Amino acid sequence: MRIVVYCYREAGTEIAVLAGLDPALLTSVQQVYTDIALPTEPGYRPERDRLLTDVQTTPTDLVLVEALGALGNDPEEVSTWVETLETTGAEVVSLNGCRVALDSLLQGAELANQHRRRRLRAGHARNRLQALPPPGKPPYGYRRGQGRYLIDRATAPVVTACVNEFLLYGSLRGAVRFIEGKFGKRISASTGRRWLTHPVYRGDLQYQDGTVLRDTHAAIISRDEAAQIDRLLRRNRPLPPRTAGAARSLAGLVTCQECSQPLTISKTTPRGQAKSYLYLRPSGCSRRPRCKAIAYDTALHRIVAEICQVLPQAVAQFTSRIPAGAPAPYTRLQAAIDSKEAAIAQLPALETSGILDGETAALRRYKLRGEISALHQQLAQLPPVNLQELSQSVSIPQFWLDLSEAERRFFFREFIRDIQLVRDGDAWRVELVLVF
Template sequence: MRTVAYRYRDAIAPASPGWLEAVERVYTDVALPTEPGYRPERDRLLADLQTHPADRVLVDTLATLGNDPEEICSWVAAIEAAGAEVVTVESGAIASEGLLQGANLSVQQRRLRLREGHARRRLQALPPPGKPPYGYRRGQGRYLIDRATAPVVTAFVNEFLLYGSLRGAVRFIEGKLGKRISVSTGRRWLTHPVYRGDLKYQDGQVLRDTHAAIISREEAAQIDRLLRRNRPLPPRTAAAPRSLAGLVICQACRQPLTISKTTPKNTPRGQAKTYLYLRPSGCPKTPRCPALPYDEALNRIVAQICRELPQAVAQFTASIPPGAPAPGTGLQGEIAAKEAAIAQLPALEESGLLDAETLALRRYKLRGEISMLHQQLAQLPPVNLQELSQSVSIPQFWLDLSETERRFFFREFIREIQILRQENDWWVELVLVF
């Protein structure tokens, strides 16, 4: 039994499905939004059936054979006249008069028209259909900042940048602004490209700088760092009031050290003083590993950072070969090359080497590739790492910070703090991010 297939797909559709491997030949037409009737492969299929008959012609759906029911009926009749059956992969059914006149065909046609409309919007860098994101409204063919709702998003972002707590920022805008959202919605506000001035389409492609941004590029880079460094930490320690929360581990029992408060008994009212300790939670040893005074541990950790951080940065810098370009130089070169290619596209259209459809598709793909390169560039370490390490290697720098500010810098440089013990003595060992 000889089987061939016909496909009519979007220009930026994903790779071919696996079922095409079982057919002898695949005839594929690419959908052109401005010329839906241009299907040279469909004509070639019918011509080949006249000279090399086939038993079956596979199609995704009957809607792929034409743009309206009458055209589909005529093509099904022409293929059957050539001695082949038209079989839809979606339902596995053989085309018949009843199927052609059924409700499924109109649904398939509507889906096809919607996909073509979505493809046109993507190629023109227009916003996708549907309700605009919270904080934006539609106008002038793009997203415009909604002055009534965008301040809520801005306040949420500022609160997260200040304290690094996603749940805390959610509670903040509910208490201060009366806007109740879920944690997942708050995370989407922080990470979705639309709030950074970019458009993200259903195929995963991202186009940069298509509308005004609520979150600047610098804020977006800081948000990504905060979310990335908070990911391995226990959820409740992401915005804990103490800077060492979630970072300290007892190496003897491999249990995290939690922060506890004690107040001496029989202290006169108004004169009570609170003492902080680091205690290993769930210590299985007998006797349990002793608690550590929080302030003493903090001072030792600060002293250890000031000793180790410059050495670690120097070793990291020395590992880069002399004369080697900066890590982002190659990415910046690729971005410049692709932007130059976009600038050349209008000249290629004027010379007749590219038509309007091909030019729009090429520009769309190049802009998506540029966006991916910018994302990689934003994830690289700062270029002034050496100078930054010298600035934070002064003990007074750490001691002058608030707990919130100190927590920010601790998690910027430290992955884990281990407490090593020997009899009644203990010391600190740092696991830096480098």
């Protein structure tokens, strides 16, 4: 019988496995492989690697190890080495003469991993109850400190510039290109969207269970900016991607009702003239003859006149749907928020009096703060409170004509979902589809 021995020992200690061997087996030991433990490099075991090479070239009947932990630093590594050695035809046996059971070893490793994951989850749950940041690398623009996220002055200006560019022009890809040109920071459009929409940049923490806690750290995006971003993204969603940040305010909004094709903006410069003219043309009109193009400025003035006439009536009809005496959505949501905040204010007294213990009070506070955050999110999605007054202000033609194209594009998409161009021979009119 050919026997080899593998030992992994501390420096200055004796090889105990040989002292415990039966004298009859000791005479069959062909070679002893010994690795010295290095605290700085526990994975450095050259003799173990040489053992595997030797048994692959010279088959061995028995590989004797001092202990299971001698073959690796964790159960998974031990299991891998036992399987590898046994594929050469050798039998791996521990000091007490018992064969290493791989199934039991893997089961023990899985049990240890389950216990570790359970401890991590318990620790993360305690951190959530204390409103501490979740584990992992802090988001771009922040750093860890004082038990919360702190604004990183080196990277936060990049996020701020992306937000400002998006608010100004309403184009996500344009904002991404802007920060690449100005800061040399190349990110994807999905990363830019995450900067704009993730609660962490608004001063909130979002955990794996979906709960959001408000006002846990300094915000890079203010609440007003966040509400404006959400409205812009919601308005841009049904529009073609290239029209989100187009230079002209009517881009992506006008559709020809006759051929059901969107109208694109084309620029024409007559030969011999320096002045250019803009037109709205059906992009894929299949009619013969094709639907005629319309001068951009003429369409713009007629659309503005239609907005000034239709918008106040639509707002009045929208507000009249609320039953008399019923609380407005703002009042109802704000009352629910105030009620839950009052419940949070009562928790310290209940904990002091012994009605609630510390863990129960912390759990209740965590749930109430999550519910308050959800109510605030519903509140931010409602139309402006002063919608009636705002409709009167934007129903003046000069208001629209004095705006820049970027500003006019923002207000158009704030109120209009679609503009239908209805033709009657050479004549035409516009029909507005408002967001409410």
